Amino acid sequence: MRFTAELLVTLRDMRLHRIKRLVLLLAILIIASICATAQTGSPQILKVEPPSWWAGSSVNPVRLLIRGSNLKGARVQVIGGGVSVAGAPETNERGTYLFVDVVIAPRANPGPRQLRITTADGMAPAAFEILPPLRRPGRFQGLSPADVMYLLMIDRFSDGDSSNNDPPQSRGIYDRKNKFYYHGGDLQGVIDRLPYLQELGVTAVWLTPWYDNYDHPNQIELKEGKPSTGFHGYNPQDFYAVEEHFGTLAKLRELVETAHRSGIKIIQDEVVNHTGPYHPWVDDPPTPTWFNGTKANHLKNVFQTWVLHDPRPVEKLKRETMEGWFLDFLPDLNQNDPEVSRYLIQNTLWWIGATGLDGIRMDTWQYVPSTFWRDWNRALKKEFPNFKVVGEVKDGDVVHTSFFQGGKVRFDGVDSGLDSLLDFPLFYPVRHAFAEEHNLDEVPKTLAKDYLYNNSEILVTLLGGHDDGRFMSEREATLAGLKLANAFVLTTRGVPQLYYGDEIAMTGPDEPTTRGDFPGGFPGDKRNAFSRAGRSKDEEDLFEYIRRLTHLHTELEPLKRGALVNLYVSDQQYAYVRKTKNDVVVVAINNDTKPVMITFEVSPAGLANGTRLADRLGASSDLQVENGKLNVALPSRSASIFVRQ
Numbered sequence: 001m002r003f004t005a006e007l008l009v010t011l012r013d014m015r016l017h018r019i020k021r022l023v024l025l026l027a028i029l030i031i032a033s034i035c036a037t038a039q040t041g042s043p044q045i046l047k048v049e050p051p052s053w054w055a056g057s058s059v060n061p062v063r064l065l066i067r068g069s070n071l072k073g074a075r076v077q078v079i080g081g082g083v084s085v086a087g088a089p090e091t092n093e094r095g096t097y098l099f100v101d102v103v104i105a106p107r108a109n110p111g112p113r114q115l116r117i118t119t120a121d122g123m124a125p126a127a128f129e130i131l132p133p134l135r136r137p138g139r140f141q142g143l144s145p146a147d148v149m150y151l152l153m154i155d156r157f158s159d160g161d162s163s164n165n166d167p168p169q170s171r172g173i174y175d176r177k178n179k180f181y182y183h184g185g186d187l188q189g190v191i192d193r194l195p196y197l198q199e200l201g202v203t204a205v206w207l208t209p210w211y212d213n214y215d216h217p218n219q220i221e222l223k224e225g226k227p228s229t230g231f232h233g234y235n236p237q238d239f240y241a242v243e244e245h246f247g248t249l250a251k252l253r254e255l256v257e258t259a260h261r262s263g264i265k266i267i268q269d270e271v272v273n274h275t276g277p278y279h280p281w282v283d284d285p286p287t288p289t290w291f292n293g294t295k296a297n298h299l300k301n302v303f304q305t306w307v308l309h310d311p312r313p314v315e316k317l318k319r320e321t322m323e324g325w326f327l328d329f330l331p332d333l334n335q336n337d338p339e340v341s342r343y344l345i346q347n348t349l350w351w352i353g354a355t356g357l358d359g360i361r362m363d364t365w366q367y368v369p370s371t372f373w374r375d376w377n378r379a380l381k382k383e384f385p386n387f388k389v390v391g392e393v394k395d396g397d398v399v400h401t402s403f404f405q406g407g408k409v410r411f412d413g414v415d416s417g418l419d420s421l422l423d424f425p426l427f428y429p430v431r432h433a434f435a436e437e438h439n440l441d442e443v444p445k446t447l448a449k450d451y452l453y454n455n456s457e458i459l460v461t462l463l464g465g466h467d468d469g470r471f472m473s474e475r476e477a478t479l480a481g482l483k484l485a486n487a488f489v490l491t492t493r494g495v496p497q498l499y500y501g502d503e504i505a506m507t508g509p510d511e512p513t514t515r516g517d518f519p520g521g522f523p524g525d526k527r528n529a530f531s532r533a534g535r536s537k538d539e540e541d542l543f544e545y546i547r548r549l550t551h552l553h554t555e556l557e558p559l560k561r562g563a564l565v566n567l568y569v570s571d572q573q574y575a576y577v578r579k580t581k582n583d584v585v586v587v588a589i590n591n592d593t594k595p596v597m598i599t600f601e602v603s604p605a606g607l608a609n610g611t612r613l614a615d616r617l618g619a620s621s622d623l624q625v626e627n628g629k630l631n632v633a634l635p636s637r638s639a640s641i642f643v644r645q
């Protein structure tokens, strides 16, 4: 309309004959009215979610969310066999979304289908695809304490394809000198480094989110006063697309396939609590209750997380914590809206089914209603029984974190179904003891609270992650301390998780310096720390130490599945046994800066007198059980892993 008005003004200013002016005016008005009819009349399609599904799924019908315009009163027809529409589609008030149930026949042939969306004013086609039936062997494997997981940030690990560094659709947010912009790392880079991860002894890779994030500088989230980007992946603008800086869905499938062939599982990082600030839903939600609040009028998350496990909470605080917008700008999805719940459940199943991945690390778990989690987990396990989910509940209190683990109905009457949690209550004492020279006994004192968990064996133990400063940037951190922390994490109960670059002692005191580029992963890097030749002597020494630990973890059954029993605890010494029916491993750690001799009874380990033990880490000499005891001489800041000789 503005264009037409401007044309009329131009016309008035032109020195034309009155009749000519009148004819021209008439022509412009006719064209404008045709354009207006086209704009308000025939249906237009922008997006179909999910874009594909597989036959034989436990979800059938699949509910499609179609975004576009002029969709009021639309009928939907599927061209091609094996797929039909069930019931009448529903539209939102503005006619910008269509909810359609499609039924997929059990033997529907894989391949493309066409959706025909028809109203009284016209027809628009849209693509949909039937995927091949799921191949299950070696896929959807889940996680277990037998794994060694490695967390990496896709953008900062390895750039395997420079052609996607500054893509046309999002030109100008790639800048390796700007710590808040994209640096070029991608899925091809991860594929290229699988041999490195294998060498390190990794069996599962957790990648930060690969959802498509905003294509331009983010003017809402300012960092150090300047626009930032979604290089970290946590601000999705599209839940069904791979970020173009990282690759494509085909590349993601290739990564999963190649990783599986290398004996490595793939763990997806998912977000369902919120969207990015630029998701198209924010200005035009599919239902009136799609979000908790609107851009103009919403609560702000006050992070009073303690009220979430309070049987008698202040309701206002609880609402602000559950429904408040994260950092005041991340739109909070309302999972109590059945359409939102269904969308998110299908989205999770789609990523797994469409790629073959093995597990999920779920972001911001505690800010989402447990009733939704119950339904989400049920749907997930129905389709993928071996699958495992790790929830992020960032809190140092076992009372708090354990409340969120599933397998047990809590006072709210709900079993969330959550398998595992990131073990932050153990992370902090591990850091304090090994990086800040606090007492080591803080570690077993925390493990003593394990009875509060429904299952502590599956918790994910860690000494670093992408939201915290790196271990080596703690004030008192040393390489010796970092080795001990790794020795502990890789021998205690749980699923050990490493953080990329910690194996070569990378530094970075805060977020985002903790998300630095892995040296050698990027074109023009001065050295390549992925190779032995590119590592300094200290780095190589640390890498080898961790490699030895991961391989012992894989080799020694007790370190994977053995019961954990404490044998000796003092301020700076800690010894424990990991015990299976047929085997034992005794671990002894001295966190003190001087050597020490410790003596402890080994009856809990079931070791008979005369049993000879050898230290697989080579720190201590061979031992023999005498009078039901072990006398262990531990060098300063050392760890020993004793096995039967």
Ligand SMILES: [Ca+2]
Pocket (backbone or CB within 6 Å): 159, 160, 161, 162, 163, 164, 165, 184, 185, 186, 245
């Ligand atoms: Ca790249």
Ligand SMILES: [Ca+2]
Pocket (backbone or CB within 6 Å): 170, 212, 213, 214, 215, 243, 244, 245
């Ligand atoms: Ca993008």
Ligand SMILES: [Ca+2]
Pocket (backbone or CB within 6 Å): 273, 321, 322, 323, 324, 332, 333, 367, 368
């Ligand atoms: Ca929420």
